[in-house]
Amino acid sequence: MRPDAVIFDIGNVLIEWRPERFYDAEVGEARRRALFAAVDLHAMNDEVDRGADFRETIYATAEAVPEFRAEIRMWHDRWIELARPEIPRSVALMRALQARGVPVFALTNFGVGSFEVARAHYPFLDAFDRAYVSGHMGVIKPEDEIYARVEADCGLAPERLLFTDDRADNIAAAAARGWQTHHFTGPEGWAHRLVAAGLLDEREAA
Template identity: 60%
Template sequence: MTSTEEITRTVDAVVWDIGNVLIEWQPERHYDAVIGEERRRAMFDAIDLHGMNDRIDKGEPFRDTIYAVAAEHPEWERDIRRWHDEWIAMASPPITWSIELLRALRSKGIPCFALSNFGTGSFAYAETQYPFLTEFDLRFVSGQLGTIKPEARIYEIVEEESGVRPEHLLFTDDRAENVEAAAARGWQTHRFDGPAGWAERLVAEGLLTAAEAAER
């Protein structure tokens, strides 16, 4: 291949993260509103709650894992349980423009896959609150798969089960390490920092027109 030759990298499927791409995921914000920033900071400094959530995302039981951690910390027990009991308040609101973009792509017959670090129980609950989660062509949920982004295996599973070559997948995620892991496998990637930039990328790829990608 000469230096003047160009490789056209078409997009055969669009792969979506969920948290902070389609649904806001802000536990700290919720706790600040409920128990105050000072107490929240103290609790998060004392207990690795995001590490607890990673365990759920890897497949541990949703309620049981949270309640077990809460029982280990009596001084914080009630507030740790909020991670389960008030979970939908942490995983909200939906990012409406992103959902519109998802539906616009699917209306044109462009396959869309979910690839998300999400617990099995919490995802089942989220489906009851956010019907659009059922609209993907394929869904790759870490808790169901036993592997989590940015581990290589979860990206391999997407490739194997979808049958789409890595270079023909376009993936968006808000976390740099997840995007970098996909790019290392040859995926096309977009670091999500808001639906406006994502809309522009979908237009640039020729997947949507500007009118189709516009916020409603």
């Protein structure tokens, strides 16, 4: 069945999201390992993605762990360096779909404040036909509610949606609702999937 809309995750699909890589470069692998062992920074980020204040959440975590205060604050103060660069071919595929008249949505775990920072650096984030941002919705993937709310808002049946995400748990949750899915491991495979779905031809996906 040819999908009626395509839904992109953002982190590690359109923009690289590699916090560990950033910290390894800044403080060294040993210090980064100690930091991540002492503080669950990804859980902290989940709270931001649920709608908690970007700066307040990170700074409060930093104050609670003085040994790593400076490093934790970097998660806010230098956030865009954790979320870069864009993945050019994925962006090109997004634009090719829209040039074909295919509606393209985003479904992303992203904080309200961090998404505003990202928008300032990546103009293509303003090009989605609809953007479902967890921080504004108050719920994150892979919780079932977020997928249900996308369906209700866009008005399309689950089987008419094609969704790509780099996380297997997010894909599994969408597939359980009947969405067409693609586990993103790189833009080459995603390009092939879009061609197989009849949404792009080989030239457009190249």
